[in-house]
Amino acid sequence: MSTTPATTPAGTDTATGTVTRLLQRQILPLDRDTDVFPLYVDLEEAKLDTDRHDVGGDKAAKDLNNAAIRQSTSTGRKLHPDQIRSRTALRLEPSQLLSFGTYFNAFPASYWRRHTVVDAVELTVDVTGPGSVVTVYKSMARGHSQRVDAATVEGDSGSFTFALDLKPFVDGGWYWYDVVAGDDGATVDGARWTAEVPADRAEHGTVDVCITTMLPDMSARLLGQLGDTEELQPYLDTVMVMDQGKDKVTESEYFPAAKAGLGDKLRVIVQGNLGGSGGYARGQLESVRKGTATYAMMMDDDVVCEPEGIIRAVTFGDLAKRPTIVGGHMFNLYSRAQLHSFGEIVQPWRFWWQTRLDGYSQWDFGARNLRSSRWLHKRADVDFNGWFMCLIPRVVLEEVGLSLPVFIKWDDSEFGLRAKQAGYPTVSFPGAAVWHIPWTDKNDGLDWQSYFHHRNRIIAALLHSPYERGGRMVRESLNHQIKHLASLQYSTAELRHLAMEDVLRGPHALHGELATKLPEINAFRKQWSDAQLHADRDDLPEVRRKKPPKKGKSDIEIPGRKATLVAAALAPLRQLRPVRPMAEQYPETELPAMDASWYNLVKYDSAVVSMNDGTSVALYQRDPAHYRDLLKRTLDIHRRFHREWPQLAQQYRDALAEITSPEAWEKTFAPWTDAEERR
Known part of the structure; x- marks a missing residue:
């Protein structure tokens, strides 16, 4: 541990041919919404749940343990909104202890270890307040934590740098830091995670954000959020809105502010309702044809974004060993500390998407924090990431094609499987996320x-x-x-x-x-x-x-x-x-x-x-x-599918490259692109 400042993100080591890049910085909620505080800072203790190997294979024991894991460990401690001094600075009361071992501020070491060229990081924490203590911890894949190092502010303030190795994180684990304030309180002015990377990785990539919309007000507010974030602007190439609705985003009362914030980076594309796949494919096509952005990010219109997540996704993609799809997670817009899923797979036998087998869906960080949740420390390897927030390298689109033309549903998961087959992995990356309306509030399994x-x-x-x-x-x-x-x-x-x-x-x-x-x-x-x-x-x-119900059941x-x-x-x-x-x-x-x-x-x-x-x-x-008529038709068509599946599968596989090609999509978009050219 050193008390000297870390090399600046722009620093270059000419002797080794490396540069220092900022991987992640300490952030705090943009809107000071108390519902999301548990995702940024944690006042609770760590109460790690039981290891599943200790529970064993008995079904009753596993059911009991799963129920126990869902139980809240929160004591109800609250952080006062006024303690948030800025986007990066937090004030602690005298002798107060809090942890930055949280979703947005812990460092997901195992993901960097597995997928990037980074093999060591430096954590620098800036603290004001005599006697305040900074302690660094790490966890292993099974969730147990270990103290790594500590430092104490001996004057009025201190800047502490900790050198941290990524070797022990092959299966999982995080780094984080806790702060205990001195007798006069403390302010954590900021913290940053940096790494020495090859000089050819010095420059960050840029991203085309592709938003498909039929909701003018929600999408305009999202555009405003992207335009208001100063740190994000250098990373944005173009923000494309594929407007497919009857009411146009340009007519929203929120659009002028969004336009002012994004300026020439904003492009609104009007076309017919071709669904999510048609909207995203248009964004993908425009990004590939333009060829100026490193990545295209698919993002839903009905979300609230954490803009820092876009920067983190781009940074992770820049430093990945190979072109990698970097997905964000989805939190519940109405219960904002609740995570939809930490990583999704397509179960091959049933061929159905689901949370990974050793994970949990609808996880509430307000009830049980990251440090207390053993399963969150194992790295979650996935097959795909939902397109509510998903960063795709342009080179991947150029090689494997654009979205499948299926209107909505399964376009994102099919693309992830197609990319994986071509050698391009998907990472659902902790610390990059949006808030979205939960699936449970929709009727999409029964309606159109x-x-x-x-x-x-x-x-x-x-x-x-x-x-x-x-x-x-x-x-x-x-x-x-x-x-x-x-x-x-x-x-x-x-x-x-x-x-x-x-x-x-x-x-x-x-x-x-x-x-x-x-x-x-x-x-x-x-x-x-x-x-x-x-x-x-x-x-x-x-x-x-x-007649009344039988036995009044x-x-x-x-x-x-x-x-x-x-x-x-x-x-x-x-x-x-x-x-x-x-x-x-x-x-x-x-x-x-x-x-x-x-x-x-x-x-x-x-x-x-x-x-x-x-x-x-x-x-x-x-x-x-x-009922009788449809039952007969149901039996007949399922017999046919069982009989003809191998030939039908070959037919679709032979056509995949053609129907997902830019050329095929250009023909589909022609009625609107031709009209655009005429205008």
Whole structure:
């Protein structure tokens, strides 16, 4: 440890041919929102959970441990907003102890160790306040921490530099620092993590930020956030907004401020609604054709961004051993300390995206901090990163192609798998993140999006499944289809069936359908009452039934495993029985979204069901004739998929390079690019 200042980020060592680059700096919340404080600073103690190897393989013990891991360890200690003095400076009260071992301020050593040319770092912490102590810690992959070094402010202030090796982090682990204030309090004026890197890595890259939008106000506020961040400006090449909505972002009341902040770096591209994949592909195409930015970053429009994360992602990409996709994490916009997932994979047998097998979703850092969460210390290796925030090197786009033309859903995960196959890894990088509306508040598994979920999952499996017939893909599709049928969700079942029929039409139909498929399926699904949404419950009849529920059983109780299996076996058969008297005129029950699971829905011949987003209700009605017809079609098409899977997979794989090429996308964009040229 040294008390001399670290080499400046612009410093060059001519003897060794290296330069010093800033990897990460201490940051504090932009808006002083107390909900996000646990992501930046931590006042709680570390209470590490039990090692899973100590728990063993007993299912009951594992279930108990998983429940314990979710329990809050927070004591409710709070940091006062006034203690945040600036973006980088924090004031501590006398004798106060706090940790910077947090999501945004701990250093993710294992990710740098695994994926970059960096093999050692220097941490410099600037502290004002006599008697204040800085202590540096590291953790290992199994979560336990070790004290590394410490320093004490002997005068009024001190600048302490700690040399830190990355060798012990092959499987996981972090570095961080804690500060204890002296008797007169302290101010942590700043901290920075730097590294000596080869001279050819001296210059940072630049990024084209690609935002696809139909939400003018939210996207304009995001643009304003990007334009207001002074430190970010040198990293921005172009900020492209693919405006696909009826209401234009340029008409938002927030747009003039965004335009003033970004100036000539802002470009608004107007085109028809081609979905997320069409919007992002346009940004990718423009970035590749322009050729001036090192990276293109896909970013959702309905997010709040941590701008420092863009800088960190670019820096990590600059120093990666090979071109690497660098993804950010997603936090819940409404519960801002809650992390959606720390790293996602595509499970190859089921071919479904999910949080990695030894991780947890919906993790609340306000309840259990980073230092107390053992699983967060193992490096999370991923297959892809969601395009709510994802940095893609331009050279990767040039080699593997642009987005798959699938409108929405699975475009990001398919791209990650395609890039991985070509030798380009994806890293979901801690310390880079956005806040986004959580998936749980949407109805995308049942509404019009169910078509794209199902079609695109099958296409992605045809392209990338390592199994001859897609593993469990076809069987699971059949199970889900029967579940929707038995749950009276006929519009969803019909959309999923249509999705499978469209897959059989082959890959070359995808581009032509981008602009037309959404209105087609919206018109198609409105034939069924479960797709006809009512904002006012009184639009639908009151609940009436001839006989009361059997034994007065409640829909609130969740059935056990045996009861669930019995219900699953009997539900398809029950749908063949005649509809009960009165059920055609009156719903038999009302089910809130949280209780509208299949094992409840299968009990009824009609029901009023509320949607997950809380805005509307729909009437579910059983139709035995429709059920029999769709069940027959369902069995037939799944037999066909099982039979023809190998040939269909080869057809899609042979066409992949063509349908994701810039040339194919240029033809799709021609109606709007030609109009742009005429203007």
